[in-house]
Amino acid sequence: MISESSKRRISESTIHRLSLYYRLLSVLEKESKETVSSKELAEREKLTPAQVRKDLSFFGSFGTRGLGYPVSELKRRIGEILGLDRQWSVALIGVGNIGSALVGYKEFQRQGFNIKLIFDNDQRKIGSNHKGIVVADIKNLEKELRENKIEIVVIAVPATVAQYIVDDVVKAGIKAILNFAPVNLKVPEDVFLRNENMSMELEYLSFALVNLFNGRGTNR
Amino acid sequence: MISESSKRRISESTIHRLSLYYRLLSVLEKESKETVSSKELAEREKLTPAQVRKDLSFFGSFGTRGLGYPVSELKRRIGEILGLDRQWSVALIGVGNIGSALVGYKEFQRQGFNIKLIFDNDQRKIGSNHKGIVVADIKNLEKELRENKIEIVVIAVPATVAQYIVDDVVKAGIKAILNFAPVNLKVPEDVFLRNENMSMELEYLSFALVNLFNGRGTNR
DNA sequence: TTATATTTGTGAATCAATTCACATTCATTA
């Protein structure tokens, strides 16, 4: 897979759809379904069968003609591609509204994203316990990130301080950052930064209600 | 604008970028910047100037040749397009981890999304106060949604019950739903449904770390 | 064992989004 993906350039949309397939396959696996066709996957995700097959074909051929894809096996393979076949050490910075929610978000753990450290700068929060993790002082950020071999950092601090925090996170050698603060962050070329913009979809709904209401909705 | 957008089909990406421009223009406005060029907007959002101009051109011509775009005016116009020039009545269903975070999320209010009602089915939560809003019993969902003229519903309940809730929400005549539950929901054609998949970006990071690490990161 | 029905995997074709490139417009300066 690794060589495949460096050969061709895989689009962001394809990766996002792999996430969808992975989640759906987990459901099908629970339902003890043995095989599934691109047609069925497509119907359940509101895509075309060709789209599903094309997405998968970038990474190999996982199906059996005349039969479809083996549910468990395909789930396992997509898990491999997405890096969900391993555990990730995650640190969370900022334990306000959103930070607290993320600590308790079961879906992350289930996928192998383990929050190992929590940081904050508020003395009232430092030392407090969140789901078994003691909140550390942001002052020790770099040292702690290194010592605990953190691989992914989640930013959930106010927009005003996010850039300073990220600068320190980058200094600590972190190469993957998920940002919940509503602000554009600058990172070096070799750091992966993704933004979770919680207002964006709400704004899309607002746009849709105001502009697109000629009768029917347009879903993703 | 309304007629423009029904003439041509505006892509989802364009709308998402309008959200980005809007946020950036708010910053520029605070910095008392009078005008801004497509070049500068593009640089700050890691886009091309042509992309910025094309996006805006779908909705009209807001700039002055030789000068650029007037910051406040453009912000106002994009606000209009996105429906952020008005207040929206929002109901939140499910006040667990994520629901609680959303109640306190300032960014929503700032954009005119006002959480007016909160529902839950847990007797321990019903009647409790969240930022001045008393949690209502999910049993009265339909009645309350109608009486309070709710326009947008945010779903933050466990995946297992989300579809049942959504069915009731649709029955209440709601046409716009934002779903945080990690599950594919079915709604009629005339209802706008958007999904906020919190794991997706984390999975993208995971994918990037495993597959794309030939030195440099690829940011959005 | 053969015939028929399915369904994959994938080049080719189509459709959509992005970028190019430039005429046009306006601000500014001499």
Added chain:
DNA sequence: TAATGAATGTGAATTGATTCACAAATATAA
């Protein structure tokens, strides 16, 4: 007031993503 420079707005060109359509492979039924 004319000349210069800057930046928009937009068709055309390009690039990228999606869908088509079909040969190949396999399952299943006769």
